[in-house]
Amino acid sequence: MPKKPVTHPYTDLQAFERLMLLIATFVRYPGVGSSDLNNSIEPKSGDSHDALAEVLLRLQEVARDCGIDLPTYSLHTLRKDLRTLRRYNILDSRIYRWGYYLGTGAMSLMELQVAFNALSSQAKYQQDPQVSKIYQILMRRLRGLNLADEIVYPVRAQINRAIIYTDPEEMMADSKYRGTLFEKIEQLESSIIRGQAIEIYRSRNAYQQGITEFLNIYPLQLIYSDVAWYLLHEDCQSGHLATSRLDRFTEHFKLLGSKERDLTEQWQSLQVAHELLENGWGLYLGKQEEQSLERQGKLDFINVTVRFFPDVMVFIQEGEKRHKSQKISFGAKTPDGKPSYLDYSLKLPPRSLAEFSRWVYRFMGSAQFLTPKELVEKHKQVAQELLARYL
Structure with a gap:
């Protein structure tokens, strides 16, 4: 039947x-x-x-x-x-509070182009090996779109170029292989998301020659800044926050299974670290004692003023958001009606004075420290040493 x-x-x-x-x-x-x-x-x-x-x-x-x-x-x-x-699992069993989309297809074509440009730059200039693989996969998938050429065209680019090797395969191809933490990048990212403590080994120290060490840390974030990739991390015992260049660590990577925390704690530490970055100048977050005082709001910041002269004044004035505490004032006008100088003032924690000074030194004879006295004297010394090399 x-x-x-x-x-x-x-x-x-x-x-x-x-x-x-x-x-x-x-x-x-x-x-x-x-x-x-x-x-x-x-x-x-x-x-x-x-x-x-x-x-x-x-x-x-x-x-x-x-x-x-x-x-x-x-x-x-x-x-x-x-x-x-x-x-049928075409939609997930959850509330779509921010709108409906299928799977991971959360972007429009225009949004995809912007995101794809960011991937392209990170793969090409920042030389992120993981992003490079994802970029190549997406390139193949997008070939079937009529608008593929428009999406792939690099309308936006971030051309700060890495000066270090980041891809182990490229290092081997160039006979420059040296085991670094880039070998463990996927495990490192997983540890960040899972709040897992790890042990890593610093084999090179550009600031304290000969100092190598094992670190027990909570990794918080991978940061690209200027010319290289850095790891933002927190010491497991002291809670001290720091940034360290990835290529200065070996491939040694050990999970500390007894120390794990949830993502909320990761977020809290990350927020504190970025507040320190915003207060300062550059990536150095200071030694443990002064960082502790700064985090408690008990550290006195230093008033710094630099006078810039006409050759570079326009460049300084253009940086309207260079630092949250900055103030710009102009000197007396010259006969042609233009200011004779520009004073750039801001407040910085002591840990940032060295990095700020290196930025000022880029402007050579068109910059003069006015305060604090220690930076005035240091700048004089640097100028004298430079002059002596040309005599």
Whole structure:
């Protein structure tokens, strides 16, 4: 006896087309139905927003583009369709508070282009080997798009170029192989996300010659700055925060299984570290005692003033957001109506004076320290030593 056919809620052509067009809507308009129309990270409390009303509107647009005349459906019908998509794992079983999208397809074509440009720069100039592999994979996948050439074109670029080897395979090809922490980059990233403490070994120290050491740390973040990759980390015992260049560590990598913490603690330490970075100048976060005082708000910052002269004044003036505490004032005008100098003032923790001084030295004879006295004397000494080399 033949089996009785099983009916399906989408056997009807209109119902099937509606479901297919709903999937197409999520593909074409990733994030459709977001409760936050201004694209901020957190939704605004108290806002009344019906996500499905926007989804229904876009659904009709997609249907018209496909030449399909859809009836006007109720939001209740769409909710049933969403349950179907969740049943087949096309949508996840969670609340789509920031809009609907399929899988990891959370970007529009325009957003993908911006993100792809960032990947391209990080792969090419910052020489991130992991990003380089992802970039090559995406390049192959995007070849099928009609707009692939537009997406791939580097409209934006970050051309700060790494001066160190980051890819172990490239090092071996150039006969420059030296085992560094770049060998363990994936494990390092995993430890950051999982809040795992690790042991690593510093084999080179540019600031304290001959000092090598094992470090027990919580890794917090990988940072690219200027010419190299750095690791922002926190000492397991003291809580001291520091940044260290990755290539100055060997490939030694050991998980400390007894020390693990949740992502909330990682975020808290990361926030403190970035506050220190914002207060200072450069990447040096200071020694343990002074850092502790700074974190408690008990450290006196130093007033620093540098006078810049006409050759470089425009460049200094353009940096309106170079430091949060900076103030710029102008000297008396010359006969041509232009200021004779510019005074650049800011407050810095003592740990940042050396890095700030190196930045000022870039301007050679067009800069003069006015305060503090120690930087005035140091600048004089440096100028005299430079002059002596040319005599």
